[in-house]
Amino acid sequence: MLGRKSRSGLAAAFVAAMGLATAGVAQAIPVQPHPVATWQTNGRVNAIVVSGNVAYLGGQFTSMRPPGAAAGSGEVTRNHAAAVSLTTGALLPWNPNVNGTVRALRVVGTTVYMGGAFTQVGGVTHTRVAAVQATGAGAVIPAFQASASGEVSSVVASGNSLFLGGGFGTVDGVARPNMAAVSTTSGAILPWAPAVNGQVRAIRLLGFPRMVIGGSFTTINGSSANHIGAIDGDTGNSLPWKDHTTYNVIGLASDANGVYVAGAGGGGNFAAFNPGTGAQNWLGGTNGNVQAISVVGGEVYVGGHFQVYCGPQRGQHTCTAPIARDKLLAVDEGTGNLTSWAPGANSVLGVFALYGVASNGDLLAGGDFTSIGLRKQQGYAQFTP
Numbered sequence: 009m010l011g012r013k014s015r016s017g018l019a020a021a022f023v024a025a026m027g028l029a030t031a032g033v034a035q036a037i038p039v040q041p042h043p044v045a046t047w048q049t050n051g052r053v054n055a056i057v058v059s060g061n062v063a064y065l066g067g068q069f070t071s072m073r074p075p076g077a078a079a080g081s082g083e084v085t086r087n088h089a090a091a092v093s094l095t096t097g098a099l100l101p102w103n104p105n106v107n108g109t110v111r112a113l114r115v116v117g118t119t120v121y122m123g124g125a126f127t128q129v130g131g132v133t134h135t136r137v138a139a140v141q142a143t144g145a146g147a148v149i150p151a152f153q154a155s156a157s158g159e160v161s162s163v164v165a166s167g168n169s170l171f172l173g174g175g176f177g178t179v180d181g182v183a184r185p186n187m188a189a190v191s192t193t194s195g196a197i198l199p200w201a202p203a204v205n206g207q208v209r210a211i212r213l214l215g216f217p218r219m220v221i222g223g224s225f226t227t228i229n230g231s232s233a234n235h236i237g238a239i240d241g242d243t244g245n246s247l248p249w250k251d252h253t254t255y256n257v258i259g260l261a262s263d264a265n266g267v268y269v270a271g272a273g274g275g276g277n278f279a280a281f282n283p284g285t286g287a288q289n290w291l292g293g294t295n296g297n298v299q300a301i302s303v304v305g306g307e308v309y310v311g312g313h314f315q316v317y318c319g320p321q322r323g324q325h326t327c328t329a330p331i332a333r334d335k336l337l338a339v340d341e342g343t344g345n346l347t348s349w350a351p352g353a354n355s356v357l358g359v360f361a362l363y364g365v366a367s368n369g370d371l372l373a374g375g376d377f378t379s380i381g382l383r384k385q386q387g388y389a390q391f392t393p
Contacts, residue, residue, distance in 0.1 A: 036306030036340060039371045039391035041351040042381040045075035046097030049090070049387030050083065053374025054124075056363040056388075059115035059142060061094045063363075063372055064102070066110030066122060069387055072099050076384065089113075089122065089146070094370065097390065104138075104146040105130050114163045114170075116192065118142045119149060121170055123160030136160045137172060139195070154180060154195030156188075161209050161223075166216040166241060168192050169200070173208030173221060186225065187239075202244035203229050210260040212267065214283050217241035220249070220267055222257030236269065238286060249286030253277070255323075261301045261308070261364070265341060268308050270301035275323030278310050280344060290344030293323035294337075295330065299357075302371065304364025305393060307338045307347065309371055311359025317346055335359050335377065351381035351391070369393040 051069035058064070071083040072090050075097060084099060088110045091102035108126030115121075120142045122129070129138040130148040137160050139152035158176035165171070169189045172179065179188040180197040186208045189200040206225030213219050217240045221228075228237045229246045235257045238247035255273025262268065262283060271277040276298035279291040294314035302309050316330035317337050331346065335358035338349040353359055354377050361374035371391040378386045 036347070037369055037393050038305065038307050038338060038347060038349050039309075039369065039393055040381075041349060041391075043351075043373075043383055043385055043389035043391050044097065046385075046388065046390045047072045047074060047090075047092050047099040048077075048385050048389075049086075049374075050079065051387060052360060052376050053387045054109065054111050054360050055113045056361045056372045056374050057113040057115055057120075058094065058363060058365050058372070062100065062102075062142075063092045063094055063390070064113050064115065064120055064142075065090045065092065065374065065388055066106075066113045066124065067360075067374065067387070068109050074099075078384075079378075079386065088124075088126065091146070092388070094365070094368075094390065101144065102142075102146040104140045104148065106138075111159065111161050111174075112163045114165055115142055116165045119192075120146070121163050121165065121192075123156075123163045123172060123174065125159045136174075136176070137163070137190075137195070139192075151193060152195040154190040154197075161207070162211045164211045164213050164219070165192055166213060169198060169241070170195075171200075171211055171219070171241065173211045173223070175207040186223070187221070200241075200244045202239050202246070203227075209256075209258055212260045212262045213241070214238075214262060214267070217243075218247060220260065220262070220283075220286075222260050222269060222271075224256045235271070236281075236286075251281065251286055251288040253279070258297065258299050259301050261303050261362075263303050263341075266303075268301050268303055270298040270310065270312070272297045273323060275318065275325050275327070276312050276314050277323045278308075280308070280341075291320060291322065292339060292344055292346075293318035293321050293327070294333070295323065295325055295327050296358075298323075299360050300362040300373075300375075302362035302364040303341055304366060304371060305369045306341050307349070308341050308344075309349075309362050309364065310337050310339070311335060311353075311362050311373060311375065313356065313358040320344055335375075336373070336380075353377040353380040
């Protein structure tokens with residue numbers, strides 16, 4: 009295995025050797041098919057976010073253990089939230105101690121915002137949304153007192169506003185079905201109140217105030233918008249979005265080139281949309297749900313509980329021309345064409361979280377797996393370019 013300290017230099021050498029350094033056109037640099045050594049979890053990872061050289065994890069796990077260690081060996085308690093160094097793979101002291109599932113994480117400066125199904129953080133009541141320190145042990149920030157009546161699936165922030173998406177009816181006791189905005193400092197409810205008639209599973213900011221949302225809804229502000237649409241983060245008004253999906257949207261990723269959708273339905277589906285117009289650029293199908301999606305280094309990475317890729321078409325439970333891809337696959341960002349990356353992962357339900365690290369090209373994966381990329385590694389894995 010390559011030493012961690014040398015990999016950035018090797019990546020640069022690889023780019024130069026391939027004639028990419030002066031090409032003037034971005035070309036894909038895929039990650040390796042085998043993960044590097046890092047601490048692992050004893051259960052599912054649902055959410056991953058990176059700040060600096062720290063990866064924050066949220067999920068359904070209750071402990072972490074060293075790389076290569078068998079289940080039950082070297083376990084260190086980390087209830088539903090933990091942090092790992094990206095440079096060394098070591099477990100960090102950050103330990104908010106959450107009493108239930110964490111579904112969403114967002115880092116803003118020195119604060120980590122969490123959403124999920126929990127009711128306590130650090131032994132103190134915080135109902136489904138909370139704020140903790142990003143450093144040290146992850147102490148609860150007591151001034152932040154937002155609460156939601158149902159599960160919070162996504163959190164994003166801009167300025168003094170924290171936007172929440174999920175399956176709730178009220179926030180801070182005020183009617184806000186499925187979407188709301190609260191103060192980043194106090195958690196107090198803000199006037200922003202778009203009308204969304206179903207669960208919001210994912211939110212992406214596309215250059216504030218434009219945001220795109222995905223989920224199981226069929227209308228936004230009273231107008232048809234099946235499963236995906238755009239909203240103004242200042243007013244809550246609907247914004248133009250051309251194409252929609254026939255399937256529930258489970259996850260979203262984005263960069264300057266596109267918005268990328270992970271979804272269920274008829275097997276599983278993933279697609280790329282123009283971030284300005286909302287027009288669909290390409291699509292792909294699998295034989296099981298696509299539960300996670302990310303983009304980094306010119307590649308779109310897709311995770312779920314599928315076993316095969318069905319081609320550039322809608323998902324099918326039984327594909328007519330299957331190509332083996334067990335829980336993970338990658339396609340070219342511009343064309344949607346399948347690439348050769350095929351690390352594979354085990355477990356029935358597979359991969360639930362993917363995060364591409366723009367600063368170094370890493371890809372982080374989370375889920376139910378106990379083996380991934382031919383390595384014994386449970387819950388969390390780090391792939392490098």
